[in-house]
Amino acid sequence: MLTFRAKQQGPKVVILGGVHGDEPCGVEAIGYMGTILPSLLLQGEVAFEIGNPQALLLRKRFIDCNLNRLFRGDSTLTPKERASYEYTRAKVLKPLLASCDVLLDLHSVHEPNAPSFVICEPNGYDLASYLPASIVVSGFDKLHPLATDAYVNLCGGIGICLECGTHDEPSTLQRAIQGIYGILAALHMIDEQITPRTQQHLKATYIYKTRHNFMPVQSFAEFTSVTKGTLLGTDGNAPVLAPFDGLLMFVYQCEKAEQEAFVLAKHVPLR
């Protein structure tokens, strides 16, 4: 962990990269910002931390299980999760997340030409408007209650995840860096003028977990609009239909039961 403290007191911000080992943008952005932040920081404290160093070395999403589903009490976790490498990482990260005012967790996706978007609850909307994304999705605290951002919200901070785009595209790293600038500028921790943007707000309300497996009928770009009853894929031999009109997110082919196959979101009115 790399921590910078200004002489003047102020917010405590955690910037997290590499929670998933195949998503290098956050780690690279942290490497860059770590070299320039000491001369920029006016107030408060910024901690840069790497989520899953072993998985990053191997360029895998995780070693034993998804780190971003382990942030809660031990009783909510399975014996396999408690025996995992990722559990040891969650144990290190939890006190840091519990003590911060704001978390910015930087991620990317495998799908080509993916748009950037923010995941946060309404407590993060103001800060989100300083991030390089035109879409903000809430509702994940309910769908992914064991994720980093949900844990920070539970502990009284503001948890924000920035999906920066496609793994390894240069624009994805740029957005990760812009995201760090945006959060620190919004909190007046650096002297940088960033104009907040008007964003489209969605709410994710549904997650499909597999009974056996999931094979999508096609590849779906993030936020593909579907109507109720649209065939999305198959689970075993059964068709999987869209349960309501909405926008598809995080569609993954799955090989086992109880895996997260896709999320469905709806538009929410602007404030």
Ligand SMILES: [Zn+2]
């Ligand atoms: Zn990720």
